[in-house]
Amino acid sequence: MINRMILRFLSVADNVGLARVAVAQLAAPIGFSLSDLEEIKVAVSEAVSNAIIHGYQGRADGWVEVVASVVDDELTVSVEDWGVGIADIAKAREPAYSTDPERMGLGFVFMESFMHSLVVESAPGRGTRVEMRRKAHVGALSRDVQ
Amino acid sequence: MMEVMQRGEGEPMTIVHAVFSERLLVAIKGELDLKVAGELRKTLDQLIDRYPDRDVTLDLSEVPFVDSSGLGVILGRYKRLSAAGRALQLTGVRPPVRAVLDLAGISQLLSVQDYVPKSPVR
Ligand SMILES: Nc1ncnc2c1ncn2[C@@H]1O[C@H](COP(=O)(O)OP(=O)(O)O)[C@@H](O)[C@H]1O
Numbered sequence: 001m002i003n004r005m006i007l008r009f010l011s012v013a014d015n016v017g018l019a020r021v022a023v024a025q026l027a028a029p030i031g032f033s034l035s036d037l038e039e040i041k042v043a044v045s046e047a048v049s050n051a052i053i054h055g056y057q058g059r060a061d062g063w064v065e066v067v068a069s070v071v072d073d074e075l076t077v078s079v080e081d082w083g084v085g086i087a088d089i090a091k092a093r094e095p096a097y098s099t100d101p102e103r104m105g106l107g108f109v110f111m112e113s114f115m116h117s118l119v120v121e122s123a124p125g126r127g128t129r130v131e132m133r134r135k136a137h138v139g140a141l142s143r144d145v146q
Numbered sequence: 147m148m149e150v151m152q153r154g155e156g157e158p159m160t161i162v163h164a165v166f167s168e169r170l171l172v173a174i175k176g177e178l179d180l181k182v183a184g185e186l187r188k189t190l191d192q193l194i195d196r197y198p199d200r201d202v203t204l205d206l207s208e209v210p211f212v213d214s215s216g217l218g219v220i221l222g223r224y225k226r227l228s229a230a231g232r233a234l235q236l237t238g239v240r241p242p243v244r245a246v247l248d249l250a251g252i253s254q255l256l257s258v259q260d261y262v263p264k265s266p267v268r
């Protein structure tokens with residue numbers, strides 16, 4: 001099974017739901033359970049929300065690009081923005097770290113926990129790209145052994 | 147193809163409430179994400195202020211999805227309420243929402259009751 005999707009939209013909050021449902025729809029046929037798909041939706045929602053909130057700092061005129069592909073039993077999703085970028089990626093990925101006092105700093109935690117791998121590339125002033133992968137058929141993720 | 151759209155997905159959020167002598171019950175319907183976070187925060191704060199001294203129960207039976215933006219609003223209300231000695235309790239929590247609450251450690255912080263399907267009417 002090979003399928004691929006590119007979704008490009010403006011940085012408005014209404015598109016977060018669109019992106020997570022589109023990715024879940026693409027991922028469904030390769031054997032994910034309904035609860036797997038719910039977890040994938042959360043991961044996509046976090047990445048796209050970050051692009052909007054942090055990348056473009058709430059501006060509604062930035063582009064966000066989601067590329068999703070399924071190859072055999074693996075889903076790969078990337079979310080990219082061309083916003084402010086991240087100065088210290090390791091710091092940003094720490095649980096409970098947020099540059100916004102109103103937020104919880106759990107977005108990267110959810111992406112890591114609900115997917116099998118997470119790669120973050122970013123440069124200040126250039127933008128951010130996160131790539132996440134998850135295989136179907138590997139059973140429940142063991143979150144307590146991380 | 148598997149059905150990946152859940153009940154309530156894509157519909158606008160609605161909030162209804164009922165006031166009891168010691169408790170404010172707020173039933174939320176819809177997905178709690180970045181799109182609705184601001185409105186959810188505003189509405190809950192208004193209700194919390196309008197009915198002081200009462201504990202608050204959020205009924206999430208009609209909430210199919212929560213991410214960290216939605217969770218942040220719930221946790222923020224918990225902090226406000228507990229600072230005033232008031233309790234917050236979550237009921238009707240569906241499995242995908244439960245997974246997010248557990249990962250965030252919220253289930254240890256406040257009372258969380260899972261969704262119980264209604265028994266069929268005979
Ligand atoms: N796309 C992005 N562009 C710029 N900064 C980002 C981006 N994604 C994440 N960050 C930074 O990483 C931090 C942690 O992100 P996250 O774990 O999602 O927590 P939160 O969104 O609650 O702040 C953010 O506060 C922000 O500073």
Ligand SMILES: [Mg+2]
Pocket residue numbers: 046049050106107108214
């Ligand atoms: Mg985030």
